Amino acid sequence: MKAPAPFVAKERVLMGPGPSDVPSQVLRAQGAPTIGHLDPEFLRCMDECRAMIRAVYGTENTMTLPISGTGSAGMETLFANLLEPGDAALICTHGVFGGRMAEVARRQGAEVVEVKAPWGQPLDPEKVAAAGAGRRFRVLALVHAETSTGVLQDLAPFRAIADEHGALLVADCVTSFAGVPIELDRHGVDAAYSGTQKCLSAPPGLAPISLSERAMERVRAREHEVRSWYLDLRLLARYWGDERAYHHTAPVNAIFGLHEALRLVLTEGLEARYERHARLSGELQAGLRGLGLELPVAETHRLPPLTLVGIPDGKDDKQVRRHLLDRYGLEIGGGLGDFAGKAWRIGLMGASCTPRHIALCLSALEDALS
Amino acid sequence: MKAPAPFVAKERVLMGPGPSDVPSQVLRAQGAPTIGHLDPEFLRCMDECRAMIRAVYGTENTMTLPISGTGSAGMETLFANLLEPGDAALICTHGVFGGRMAEVARRQGAEVVEVKAPWGQPLDPEKVAAAGAGRRFRVLALVHAETSTGVLQDLAPFRAIADEHGALLVADCVTSFAGVPIELDRHGVDAAYSGTQKCLSAPPGLAPISLSERAMERVRAREHEVRSWYLDLRLLARYWGDERAYHHTAPVNAIFGLHEALRLVLTEGLEARYERHARLSGELQAGLRGLGLELPVAETHRLPPLTLVGIPDGKDDKQVRRHLLDRYGLEIGGGLGDFAGKAWRIGLMGASCTPRHIALCLSALEDALS
Numbered sequence: 005m006k007a008p009a010p011f012v013a014k015e016r017v018l019m020g021p022g023p024s025d026v027p028s029q030v031l032r033a034q035g036a037p038t039i040g041h042l043d044p045e046f047l048r049c050m051d052e053c054r055a056m057i058r059a060v061y062g063t064e065n066t067m068t069l070p071i072s073g074t075g076s077a078g079m080e081t082l083f084a085n086l087l088e089p090g091d092a093a094l095i096c097t098h099g100v101f102g103g104r105m106a107e108v109a110r111r112q113g114a115e116v117v118e119v120k121a122p123w124g125q126p127l128d129p130e131k132v133a134a135a136g137a138g139r140r141f142r143v144l145a146l147v148h149a150e151t152s153t154g155v156l157q158d159l160a161p162f163r164a165i166a167d168e169h170g171a172l173l174v175a176d177c178v179t180s181f182a183g184v185p186i187e188l189d190r191h192g193v194d195a196a197y198s199g200t201q202k203c204l205s206a207p208p209g210l211a212p213i214s215l216s217e218r219a220m221e222r223v224r225a226r227e228h229e230v231r232s233w234y235l236d237l238r239l240l241a242r243y244w245g246d247e248r249a250y251h252h253t254a255p256v257n258a259i260f261g262l263h264e265a266l267r268l269v270l271t272e273g274l275e276a277r278y279e280r281h282a283r284l285s286g287e288l289q290a291g292l293r294g295l296g297l298e299l300p301v302a303e304t305h306r307l308p309p310l311t312l313v314g315i316p317d318g319k320d321d322k323q324v325r326r327h328l329l330d331r332y333g334l335e336i337g338g339g340l341g342d343f344a345g346k347a348w349r350i351g352l353m354g355a356s357c358t359p360r361h362i363a364l365c366l367s368a369l370e371d372a373l374s
Numbered sequence: 375m376k377a378p379a380p381f382v383a384k385e386r387v388l389m390g391p392g393p394s395d396v397p398s399q400v401l402r403a404q405g406a407p408t409i410g411h412l413d414p415e416f417l418r419c420m421d422e423c424r425a426m427i428r429a430v431y432g433t434e435n436t437m438t439l440p441i442s443g444t445g446s447a448g449m450e451t452l453f454a455n456l457l458e459p460g461d462a463a464l465i466c467t468h469g470v471f472g473g474r475m476a477e478v479a480r481r482q483g484a485e486v487v488e489v490k491a492p493w494g495q496p497l498d499p500e501k502v503a504a505a506g507a508g509r510r511f512r513v514l515a516l517v518h519a520e521t522s523t524g525v526l527q528d529l530a531p532f533r534a535i536a537d538e539h540g541a542l543l544v545a546d547c548v549t550s551f552a553g554v555p556i557e558l559d560r561h562g563v564d565a566a567y568s569g570t571q572k573c574l575s576a577p578p579g580l581a582p583i584s585l586s587e588r589a590m591e592r593v594r595a596r597e598h599e600v601r602s603w604y605l606d607l608r609l610l611a612r613y614w615g616d617e618r619a620y621h622h623t624a625p626v627n628a629i630f631g632l633h634e635a636l637r638l639v640l641t642e643g644l645e646a647r648y649e650r651h652a653r654l655s656g657e658l659q660a661g662l663r664g665l666g667l668e669l670p671v672a673e674t675h676r677l678p679p680l681t682l683v684g685i686p687d688g689k690d691d692k693q694v695r696r697h698l699l700d701r702y703g704l705e706i707g708g709g710l711g712d713f714a715g716k717a718w719r720i721g722l723m724g725a726s727c728t729p730r731h732i733a734l735c736l737s738a739l740e741d742a743l744s
Binding site: 005012013022049077199208261267 | 375376377378380381382383384385386388390392394396401402403404405406407408409411413414415416418419422425426428442443445447450454477478480481482569577578579599601603604620621622625626627628630631633634636637699705710
């Protein structure tokens with residue numbers, strides 16, 4: 005076979021549900037020469053990444069590391085390690101990613117009870133409590149920031165509900181990590197996962213996870229081996245912990261990029277970053293309403309990094325998005341599930357959360373809809 | 375938490391069992407701005423990668439793609455999809471990675487029969503045939519290039535043996551991909567996996583896999599769902615195939631790097647690349663013998679990209695490797711399993727397979743051993 009030409013993509017501005025624009029510093033950092041996965045230099049990089057992930061999650065959890073896969077691999081890691089065949093799991097679903105959690109949990113052999121809320125709305129904690137009344141569950145799982153609908157879920161009420169069921173509390177933080185406050189320890193969340201390609205603005209490919217000591221006790225007390233060798237936390241702990249035992253070859257360059265992306269987050273400051281996302285998403289939403297567009301999610305539950313926008317009657321979803329992409333190089337997201345063809349998803353995440361992005365998006369949308 | 379300083383590693387030359395030195399073109403390619411995982415531009419990149427992976431594997435298999443995880447995730451993908459609980463698997467073990475295949479297969483609920491050969495030696499096909507005599511197996515798995523011992527296994531005799539057992543033939547090609555000829559179709563291999571960080575000289579993080587139509591029929595005929603959602607080939611086929619259905623967010627930048635690394639392989643030419651690895655490994659081995667060092671693997675079975683070197687009596691494994699790393703920035707590998715503390719592993723892989731690398735390695739080793 006003849007080699008194709010080098011791959012060069014057209015220029016893009018990323019305002020979909022992820023990936024977001026990656027800062028040049030992060031691209032440069034991940035382009036440093038590859039070094040060995042057991043090199044003392046790399047071990048130092050790993051340790052600094054772990055400390056920074058803890059800071060963003062708001063946790064002291066020892067078991068905090070980036071899984072060598074995307075956000076969905078982070079999700080699978082938690083369910084594969086926390087659930088055994090026959091365990092019961094109470095899973096809250098009001099979008100694609102709640103549904104994915106239920107699916108992943110079932111494949112671990114768990115008995116899944118789903119609590120559903122309408123897409124575009126948050127969960128009612130009382131309904132969650134009622135759904136599992138009188139039963140014990142190994143895990144109560146919910147989505148902090150539902151990427152398919154742009155709904156932010158308040159984590160505060162769920163520790164008490166999990167306690168009633170004797171359950172570990174698991175949260176999907178894929179679209180909240182480094183964009184809105186999480187505070188795992190304050191909310192008593194036992195296990196959380198995220199991805200690198202949303203508010204963190206690193207390339208996709210890693211999944212920062214964190215588990216409490218209580219969650220790790222559960223993992224260590226398992227009766228059956230974890231079905232996944234690649235995602236087995238007891239093995240991963242031996243590589244990421246003091247033992248430094250070889251497990252798999254870590255994605256070294258991706259972790260260089262992660263290090264720089266986390267560093268940029270802490271350099272900006274968590275509070276300043278959250279304030280930026282909240283303030284600019286308000287500006288975007290005001291501008292979208294100014295174009296006569298509807299925002300299906302109630303203001304109180306809107307997720308700053310991701311805004312759901314109703315597609316106006318008579319406008320063609322794909323035609324509009326294709327116009328934005330072809331004329332402006334601007335990517336926004338289509339709807340998923342209940343919102344497929346009915347809504348767009350506009351991301352303001354990390355390095356894609358700037359006044360420049362908002363101005364482009366509003367102008368380009370105005371043109372595309374005219 | 376205060377942000378740490380940007381991470382800057384000391385300079386290294388990588389001559390361990392992987393990762394290998396990554397060419398600057400590949401580092402630059404993976405540093406291109408991130409684009410969306412459903413962007414038409416990215417789909418073009420995906421298609422070109424698939425075609426190039428097929429060329430390197432020597433196959434026409436439609437089901438050929440890079441898994442979003444390291445080589446071990448590629449291994450897990452094959453066993454998770456090809457095996458169901460209760461299936462029997464005949465697994466050949468003469469090093470760490472055969473043992474890992476057995477472990478991964480067991481975790482899928484398979485009944486594993488292991489055929490063992492001494493570490494540092496190839497398998498005897500007759501013993502493999504005898505071990506499974508009169509039984510049916512779902513899978514016969516072996517390691518083409520055993521990274522823990524530097525043994526190259528001839529694949530030719532195993533199709534006939536697999537046929538006797540009604541088994542699919544699975545091969546670990548982690549250290550052979552793009553370094554020694556594989557020819558999946560010619561040898562009738564049904565499924566193979568590799569990593570990006572060895573003879574391909576891309577950063578670690580992806581696992582090129584390929585499955586025959588017969589293997590995919592097995593996957594489609596499964597009674598039980600695949601235990602891993604992340605690695606479920608029926609779902610991945612919908613994203614990498616014509617349907618382009620969202621599954622997970624692909625590691626976009628890593629795939630940019632993969633594209634360039636594959637392109638460099640085809641630009642050099644497969645035959646020229648194999649000849650370079652064979653010729654230069656001969657030079658390295660002659661040089662090592664010139665230093666009075668022993669090569670435990672018989673010449674007929676030596677894997678060109680990875681040479682096992684006996685540690686001379688009285689020399690301290692870690693002290694020598696530390697000297698090489700501290701004084702020369704040179705990484706070579708320690709021994710694993712039966713060879714831990716007894717042998718080093720010296721890689722000549724991809725961009726690390728040059729006369730410059732050999733000269734440095736021999737000079738530095740001579741100093742370290744003097």
